[in-house]
Amino acid sequence: MKTIELSAGTIEYEDTGGTGPTVVLLHGLLMDASLYHGVVSELSADHRCVVPTLPLGAHRHAMHPDADLSLIGVAHLVVEFLEVLDLSDVVLVGNDTGGALIQLLLGRGTSARVGRVVLVSCEAFDNFPARVTGKTLALAGKLSPLMFGLFMQQLRLRIVRRSPIAFGWLTLHGDATTAKWIEPVLRQPEIRRDAVRLLRAAAAQAELLDEAAEQLPSFDRPALVVWAANDRVMPPEHGQRLATLLLRSKLIEVDDTYTLIALDQPTQLADLIRQFATAWPAHRARGERGFCEPPRP
Template sequence: MQVELSAGTVEYTDTGGPGPVVVFVHGLLMDGSLWDGPVAELDGLRRVVPTLPLGAHRHPMREDADLSLPGIASLLAEFLERLDLLDVTLVGVDTGGALVQLLMANGASRVSRVILASCDAFDNFPPGLTGKTLFLTGKLSPGLFGLFMQQMRLRPVRRLPIAFGWLTKRGDAATRDWIRPLLSQAAIRRDTVRLLRAAAASPGILLEAAERLPGFDRPALVVWATEDRVMPPEHGKRLTALLPKGKLVEVADSYTLLPLDQPAEFARLIREFLIRPKVGRPPRGT
């Protein structure tokens, strides 16, 4: 499916159905396929998965599109509005979690619950070696950026800590597919360089958002990978402490991208959170 938004065409999948609406938000250099595993486990829910312009999108954005992190967060809010999605559970991992935090900081009127999973937060922006390397390559021209990224065709390069190696234990097939639009389309490389430069220009943006997170008074589940080497585990605890209705679950045997490394467990936590959002004790697994 596709929807025309102010920045351009955004692809998405929507299972439909009357069940609770869950919207999944991916990270940088990823697309909606990140969520295929959990989505397949969550029958009975309406699962909506956009592919946002974060470097693995297939439709170039308009030349005047705002590809800063706040601009893409606004695009996500516009997406919810255009599809008239209400009482939404918003789930974000990696940079997707940063986008969710920006929406939370601004009220997120259509959102009733959030799940933040191993994501950029506080001063960890850009996060880890992967984020710092990408921000550096964003200083290149789109052409040189494309030449640099050609190395990502090789699995040994993709598995390096400066690439996807510390983001997922088991998801190399997905990461290989994510980089194809960037390698094959000059306009996608242009978009990616623009968003990287815009992000690099606002290093304190998540610290500012964190100051407003205590105002988000709806249920929030924080899910963090105990072996995460990119998103510090203590940030999961700090985010939970900021949220009035926050609960923390830690998941073993996973790097940052829980939807790839632990899809069934992550889906179980989502379902339990939706079924029992007001239970006083944390979900099973804490």
């Protein structure tokens, strides 16, 4: 893992290098870059994959005490990350809360370096914090950092980790990975402090994604919406609504997966990203409206 110094603190990231299309992948709450290990292993032969570990509770470098750890603050940190690495025309992918961050970027007009987006089963509209999983974390965020750490200790037990209040409805096959995600918040007091600040800020801004949705039709570049067909945390109808709001978009539903498609079906997600990354022109022709189909051979 490489590191980069941003205004909020030190961010770890993976960068495979290469000359192919640049894909930047954003993870969710209490997750890190390992969410995309399977996807990156499939894509890295012909794409440059860049995966930051954002300060969303599973990071290993504490942020500055005055860092803005609201979701808007983290979204701006993504913009800063792209700018400092001078990444442009990127395919920006977000699963779970990573998709919420993308919506905030698009809704605030800070997407100049983004050529196209992939929203993968994510929070949207009024589903924030997301159903029982997100609401449990939001309640836990009201605790002091010390008590929050004691609460999180329960997730050492697989039976708790696999319950709906934790990761049980987020992934079918990824328990070994989720067990590693909770280690920083259990071991590092500074990470617990960051996590509590983040959760409290998120709970205080529950209307953010409804507001961001109003601005999504202004995004004029290609968008792919990938959703778990039987998602229990992110309603499938939200995927349909997002695809309707994004003017140049396509919706694909995936079977045999929960919310974390990047973890449960990495090969299929990588294939979808690969097809999408070069299939449609990134920018509209003058006067063009609506969805742009891939060019015919």
